Amino acid sequence: MDAQSYNTALTELRTMRDEIKKARTQLAKLETDRNKKIVQLASYEKAKAERIAPAAGLGVADVVAIAPALAPDSLAESDIPQPLSPEPPTARAADEPAPHSPQQGATAPAMTTTAGPSAAPPLPARTTAPDPPAVGETPRKLPTIPASNSGDAWFTHTSGLASTRPNFTQQARSTVFLDTDTGVLVHRNQTHRLDLAGRSAADILTAVFHTVPDGVERIYITAGDPWHRDADRHPYLRDAVAAWLNAPALDWRTDTGRGRDRMAGHFVHARNPVGRYQRDNSDSHVEIRSVGEWFDLDGDDPATVRDAFVLLWQALRRHWSDAVLMGSPSQTGRDLWTRTIPARGQHADGFPVLSEELRSLLHATAGQGRNELLTPPRVPEQLPQLLEYDRTFAYAKHTWKPPVGTPRRITAATFAAWSQKEQMRVLYGCGHWQVRVTVPATWEHVGLLPAPAPGDRAWHYPAEPGTTFTTWAGGPEIHTALSNPIQPWKIEILDGILWDDGKPLDDWAKKLKETWTNLTAQAHFQGDPHQARAAHLASRAVRSILLYGIGSFAQRPRMVTGTTPRNLERDVPPDAEIIGFDDELITWQKPTGFTRDPNAHPEWAAAIWSGARAALLTQRHRDDDTYAGALHTPPGSVIAFRTDALYLTQPQNWPYHHQPGDYLLKGHLTGPLAAPTTEEELLTARNAGRAALTTARET
Structure with missing residues (x-):
């Protein structure tokens, strides 16, 4: 860049700055006008927050916050649903199970899932003085355990729900690794170059299945982030990802799931989404996933990524004879842990799951990383x-x-x-x-x-x-x-x-630590730079297996993301939060609570x-x-x-x-x-x- 182009770019940057300022001012005005309109609508005696929310592009809680008169009389302030936000990626499972999406043309809403060296002093007795509020802000109030018998009843396990050792063997999935920037596809020991056209899900599925006609069940994207291809047309990355996942794909529909370890529906995540598809009139099921769930890449080609997964599988097999790499590190970690549950002895009957009340309390009061x-x-x-x-x-x-x-x-x-x-x-x-x-x-x-x-x-x-x-x-x-x-x-x-x-985690963690140590040593002492890099990536994958495996024990309340046609906005669930919309669809999300997960700890x-x-x-x-x-x-x-x-x-x-x-x-x-x-x-x-x-x- 020379001095002239530098000065020109500075001028353009100042213009962009001014345009952004104007846009923000206009947005603030529109939001103010919208809030005034909501207050005006609230004066109507039959006004309902669940009707106003989708029209305003807001959640019910947001509408009630603007117009408190819309809150139901029977609903206590602490019971008003709060706006929801996604969990951080270092601790939430990257692929929660999801309800399936109805086929194109259906009128029902479409869903996609988205210690120290000094001694301690005596502890003071309990006091009853209230806590002073924080200056300038109101922190959220954490739940408590009810007094007397009602709270004591929480201290039990959920009947008939326990983590037990599986009596089946996981099946390996046919997997390919694809760089959507270059079109390079690696399948086993073969390398192909594909024409991906517009890099839509349909383009990827068509090209991959034409090249590997005997069937593929998992496609890892190693570079290109194709779900971001239209990011400039959407206000948020999640919107761009949802649009990419839900775009029509010739001969394919959203997977409805099958088998004990099959998951249904797409998972909307800004950077590591999961697309699950099923071929029409066929038993073909396939996932499109980001390899970023496992480790961060630095320009690594698909062959290196393939070798990393091979090394990972081989290293795990030294400790688990039936080890299988599943779609995500959280799934893999959870599956490997269940295979360390004792077959005999004290915990041969498994590890019982806490009551839903205690699980909910821990969910609300146990934070993750600092x-x-x-x-x-x-x-x-x-x-x-x-x-x-x-x-x-x-x-x-x-x-x-x-x-x-x-x-x-x-x-x-x-x-x-x-x-x-x-x-x-x-x-x-x-x-x-x-x-x-x-x-x-x-x-x-x-x-x-x-x-x-x-x-x-x-x-x-x-x-x-x-x-x-x-x-x-x-x-x-x-x-x-x-x-x-x-x-x-x-x-x-x-x-x-x-x-x-x-x-309960000793055997599992010990084996993972030994696997990590072995792969880390390979990365350090391997003379071949390619294999050294693959071993390093594999060691990072072991870290993810343990990290996200621990996160999966937390069993957050599941979140469902869905879309509803604009002309059917009354069908948006009343407890949903509007997270995006365009001329045709309203995108929303809602919590669905806890499931009967036997591995929820x-x-x-x-x-x-x-x-x-x-x-x-x-x-x-x-x-x-x-x-x-x-x-x-x-x-x-x-x-x-x-x-x-x-x-x-x-x-x-x-x-x-x-x-x-x-x-x-x-x-x-x-x-x-x-x-x-x-x-x-x-x-x-x-x-x-x-x-x-x-x-x-x-x-």
């Missing part, structure tokens, strides 16, 4: 440097003691009656606790416990001295707050759930997530007799937490032995540099730091 960006004035406006320390294969470190057995309720009175030794013992055990927390008056470091923040499933970590809040947290985090190396926090136990310690996911969040704060390395984590850095030096990683302004001499949970220096960006104030700025700095560290090591 993601927090600390901005000025909590950190300096100019940073001397930015270092990224990432915990290697972190969740594998915390699978050794998940809860088992029938849970017990521990009330505030019961807890207060115990000795301090007994209290600390149970807090170090397998429990989930409702607590009132007070930050010490002289606290100067990061927050220790998650608190509910405004927004669906949003969490923040209060650190302001003297702040008091009520929340739920797992035993590892409570124990850390009480025994952290700086200063104990004040914790008041209000209620709790306590399980026995168990080892949110108590295991919650315990692992809590342990991982606690380890970001403090983690002991016994062999080195030292500690690592955010609380072992100076105040003001922590810039961000991102699930398994810490971003710091000072280098740390933490031990690294290539073991799960060890902190690995992954990026180092020298300064001075401005402190990031948005996630985008943090990710930009992270990527620059990783590139700079790689360059420094190579030179």
